[in-house]
Amino acid sequence: MTDTRPVLFFDSGVGGLSVLGPTRALLPHASIVYAADSAGFPYGTRSDADIAARVPALLGRLTERYHPRLIVIACNTASTIALAAVRAALDLPVVGTVPAIKPAAQQSGTRVIGVLGTPATVRQTYVDDLAARFAGDCVVLRHGSAELVKLAEAKLRGEPVEPAAYREALDGLFGQEGGGEIDIVVNACTHFPLIAQELSQAAPHPVRFIDGGPGIARRIAHLTAGQSWPETSPPGKAVFTRLGHAERALEPALSGFGLDTIEAL
Known part of the structure; x- marks a missing residue:
């Protein structure tokens, strides 16, 4: 049977699209959910303690809703601070982002x-x-x-x-x-x-x-090798923790990355 579970990409904003792009090139039929913590954006000026608490909690909620096969923390700030905590909390593969x-x-x-x-x-x-x-x-x-x-x-x-x-x-x-x-x-x-x-x-x-985008894409392909995907590329989904005018203005750019549906978490 076809495995429809998505790969879940997570970032504070749209930066993770730079990882999604090369991943799409390697896995064109992958189901994709792209989650942006727009309510917490930007992460780069938040405290370490705030990010360490916020990211695992959000990824827990996203996992319950979308049941991903793999999570990609496509954010250097979130990865350097919260990657270990996310891996400890969730029973599925989690790929982080490492400065090259x-x-x-x-x-x-x-x-x-x-x-x-x-x-x-x-x-x-x-x-x-x-x-x-x-x-x-x-x-x-x-x-x-x-x-x-x-x-x-x-x-x-x-x-x-x-x-x-x-x-x-x-x-x-x-x-x-x-x-x-x-x-x-x-x-x-x-x-x-x-x-x-x-x-x-x-x-x-x-x-x-x-x-590190191309290297992360190769890591995702390696971890999902041998798994089944839908025969045709399904529409990708973008999810925002706050969905307002600024996020709606991103629709054309998101569509260019195969994210044709937008919703709020």
Whole structure:
């Protein structure tokens, strides 16, 4: 029998679409539920304690409603703070999002890499550990920008954004001592690949931006290997914890990712 259980993607907003995209490419017939905690957005400026309590509770409710086969926490902030608690609470596979510091260090020529995330992500000891394990011979410069998260959301709503806003947001990374030597930037927020072109154009010198989306997609494909899917791709569903005008404005962008139905949790 066809297994109709969905893969559940979770983020504070639409950043997880940058993980959903490559997953759709590998698993075109997968049933998808995309959940955004719009009532709690943005996570990057919330306290660790708030996120640690909020994320497991929400994913528990979502699991009860949608019965997913697998959960993807497509949010770096939520993953670095709440992944262990979610895995302990739920009896199903849970995939987190890890900043791509290891491949950045492997590919950097200057041995100076940037980590661009939310304020909550870049302050985590988890990022310290990744840098120590995989980029010990590199200078790792970090910058947390809540503004870039808002710019990504605005872009997907179809709102115009001045290029200067991207340049100003990046000044906090490239303006640091040694910032002129950065050759690779880790997009340690799933929102940022959605504005990859804008970031590349705003950078003060040519750099490469990398993220973990394709690797996460491969992990999802591996964990679901051998499982059945519907013969045709079913309509995807987007779920918001607060469904208002701002969320409705995302409908065209969501449809482009195969999410044709929108509802409130």
